[in-house]
Amino acid sequence: MAYDFSTDFDPKNPDLTDDTDTQNEVFLQAFNTGDGAIFDSLYRENSVSNFSGEPLTGAARLAFFKEFLAAKPSLKAEVTHAYVAGDVALIGVEYSIDTTGKDGEPVHLEGVCTDVLRRGDDGRWLMAIDRPVAATGLVAAE
16 A cells, blocks of 8 residues: 655655654654554664553564554654764654544543664664653553
8 A cells, every 4th residue: 555655754664864853754654554564664673662561572563553553543743852862862752642442432642752763774763662651551551
């Protein structure tokens, strides 16, 4: 399936960049496709995501993203701070997610997230660690 991204983004060769505004827009666009594989392409193979409420990496992370994003949740995020030191970036965001729960009822989550990005030898920036924390716990914890 092809997607029309308003910010330059190639899901087969992703780059979150060290430009904070562009990075945030790419992240939002990938999430909001509802395609877990596209979203997972923003992560290094050995990246850790705490999105599910527990640290996941590799195939387990991909499986979670595919299942969670299948409900087509909508993510909004605003960068609160960003620091780049060489090949590492620390990004803080405030986010909100609107989705549908397993019972069919609307679910609204909001909170803060800390992301660590690393630039690889190929010059591309990808997610190394994410740690979203909703007001009531981790993102997927209900």
